[in-house]
Amino acid sequence: MNYTLNQLQIFLKIVETKSITKAAELLFLSQPAVSIQLKNLQNQFEIPLTEIIGRQLYVTPFGEEIADASRRIITEVDAMKHKTMVYKGFLAGQLNIAIVSTGKYVMPYFLSGFLQQHEGIDLKMDVTNRFKVLKSIEQNEVDFALVSVMPDNLQVENIPLMLNKLYLVGNVKRAERFLKDGSIDMANLPLIYREKGSATRRSMENFLSKHHIDVTKKMQLTSNEAVKQAVIAGLGFSVMPLIGIKSELLNNELKIIPINGLPVTTFWNLIWLKGKKFTPAAKAYLDYLKTQKEDLISQNFQWHEDYEL
Incomplete structure (x- = not known):
């Protein structure tokens, strides 16, 4: 056996996420690099560690045993x-x-x-x-x-x-158009939400409820980064933490829209x-x-x- 600690660590992240793509993101590696390390580890065993059914990766029972052994090895190291x-x-x-x-x-x-x-x-x-x-x-x-x-x-x-400050944010061109018109009705904006359970979503929903704003156009995405990219692309507007959009504000990709009651501060x-x-x-x-x-x-x-x- 010539497996490395790096291979075992990568394999454990694949086991945890059930996804080569997600494992690569969490490890800050490319997807091909993770795939190669999984293949190199697999080549040292005659029994499959993982299998693909449809488009979903599954860890085999043997793979789970190797994962348990890998955890013990890494803990000892x-x-x-x-x-x-x-x-x-x-x-x-x-x-x-x-x-x-x-x-x-x-x-x-x-x-x-x-x-x-x-x-x-x-x-x-x-x-x-x-x-x-x-x-x-x-x-x-x-x-x-x-x-x-x-x-x-x-x-x-x-x-x-x-402090954590949350503002209404939009694509620069779309935001400037609304600002030029002189009035912004959030109820008529296409709003992009985080997933349920997100603290950002909770703060956004509390604000809308407090100000009796009934949103008619909604989208939901599962990460702050996904929401940010969607807003930059002009898909809609969102209430977002200031801390995560510094570069986009400086690069004129996003614009904060003044709204009474915002920012929400936590x-x-x-x-x-x-x-x-x-x-x-x-x-x-x-x-x-x-x-x-x-x-x-x-x-x-x-x-x-x-x-x-």
Whole structure:
């Protein structure tokens, strides 16, 4: 057997997502690169690890057993690495964080300096929807989670990080046409929604309900990035977090439309289960945030804090 740790890690991501395409996106690799690594791993076994039925990838029972073995191997390798770092006098371990999809524009900036200070700490960050984020917290699968709306049914503690501002956004040409007309009736706009369970969708629906706006033209997409690209293409308008559209505003691809009652403001919160016993890595990270949070906001997000129409 000549399999590599890289092959095992890629295979585990395929098992998790049941998709080569999704695995490639999460691993920041090309689809052909993931396919090649899966093929190279498969070539070392006479029994199939996966199979394609229709257009869906399925993991075989044998593949599931190899996935279980792969998890144990990678866990042991990580443990050896961490033990080595500890013996050398460094803080080591794994930091597990789950974040909602729009949190990818926020969380890396609150992690970078800490991980540079502690090279023995590995990061595992799951970027997913709000439902899965809260489930991972509830089941104690992660140290922390980043959310923009606090959960109603979980006993958690939190540290507030920064404001989250949501504006009505449109394709520049379509937005300017509406602005030129002098009045905007959101009820008549084709509005693009996030999927159910999304905090962004929840904030958008709360705003529409509060202002008695009955939308007649609706579309639904399953990620903030998909919504953004659809708005850029002119498919419709959406209420979106300012934090995720900085480049598009600067490049004149998107335009914020002034509406009474907007922006909706929430707060990005890092949360954890009440009474959770932290690992040394998690405790060190929480201490880092408490002392460095304001400087990190000033260095990376002052434009967002100061932004006004």
